Amino acid sequence: MKNTQLASYFLIFSLLGAKQFAQAADPATADQPIVAPAEALSRLKEGNGRFTAGNPQHPHESADDRKRMATDSYENAGAIPLGMTSEQAAKRRAELAKSQHPFAIILSCSDSRVPPEIVFDEGLGDLFIVRVAGNVLNDEGLGSIEYGVEVLGARLIVVLGHQSCGAIDAAMKTVAAKGKAPGHIQSLVTAIKPVVIATPKGDLDTMIKANVKHVVDALRSSTPILKARVDSGEVQVIGGYYTLDTGAVTFLEGK
Numbered sequence: 001m002k003n004t005q006l007a008s009y010f011l012i013f014s015l016l017g018a019k020q021f022a023q024a025a026d027p028a029t030a031d032q033p034i035v036a037p038a039e040a041l042s043r044l045k046e047g048n049g050r051f052t053a054g055n056p057q058h059p060h061e062s063a064d065d066r067k068r069m070a071t072d073s074y075e076n077a078g079a080i081p082l083g084m085t086s087e088q089a090a091k092r093r094a095e096l097a098k099s100q101h102p103f104a105i106i107l108s109c110s111d112s113r114v115p116p117e118i119v120f121d122e123g124l125g126d127l128f129i130v131r132v133a134g135n136v137l138n139d140e141g142l143g144s145i146e147y148g149v150e151v152l153g154a155r156l157i158v159v160l161g162h163q164s165c166g167a168i169d170a171a172m173k174t175v176a177a178k179g180k181a182p183g184h185i186q187s188l189v190t191a192i193k194p195v196v197i198a199t200p201k202g203d204l205d206t207m208i209k210a211n212v213k214h215v216v217d218a219l220r221s222s223t224p225i226l227k228a229r230v231d232s233g234e235v236q237v238i239g240g241y242y243t244l245d246t247g248a249v250t251f252l253e254g255k
């Protein structure tokens with residue numbers, strides 16, 4: 001083992017503590033259930049379905065009152081509540097304090113109208129999330145996603161764009177004007193610019209979806225960690241588009 005490799009393993013070991021690193025190295029341990037990509041995607045679709053139906057269950061965080069509310073309300077009549085008693089919620093927090101096993105990774109925009117836990121109706125410990133305007137991929141974001149896969153065992157990565165994305169709009173306008181955005185906002189423009197150049201006649205919606213696809217492709221081909229796992233089918237990277245008007249996420253499935 002090279003010294004640099006050794007150093008990086010030591011760093012991960014230090015960050016995680018011995019127990020979690022051992023679990024990460026052996027994902028088959030009983031307390032780190034691996035959720036397959038297809039099952040993870042189903043869970044996200046079900047959660048978004050609850051959200052758009054006005055029937056969110058706020059898993060893992062509910063107190064008795066919330067559970068009663070979920071069971072008794074007109075909107076939730078007949079629904080099986082995912083909410084917990086306050087004792088169960090406390091137990092969940094205690095478990096999470098020891099380790100986390102999120103079932104999906106989301107790279108989404110910072111936009112205040114698209115918080116992943118809310119739009120997918122998920123709770124504490126469910127989603128490992130990277131948020132940056134325009135859902136662009138930078139090295140720190142990529143490192144975070146690799147950590148989510150390698151160490152935490154998540155097997156589905158969703159790149160989530162959304163209707164009326166201001167970052168994409170700003171990039172289109174800045175590139176069209178051959179201008180420069182103020183301050184560090186320009187770094188977002190620089191990240192999105194290749195998509196704008198490659199999609200010359202695209203409107204904002206087309207560009208938002210093209211940007212999602214661009215980031216999905218970048219993740220799928222990213223070496224040394226993600227590509228091999230994607231090629232083997234162990235990890236799936238998929239694009240999504242959130243419609244502000246309806247709350248629905250459409251998954252841009254396929255290659």
Ligand SMILES: [Zn+2]
Nearest residue numbers: 109111165166
């Ligand atoms: Zn946005």
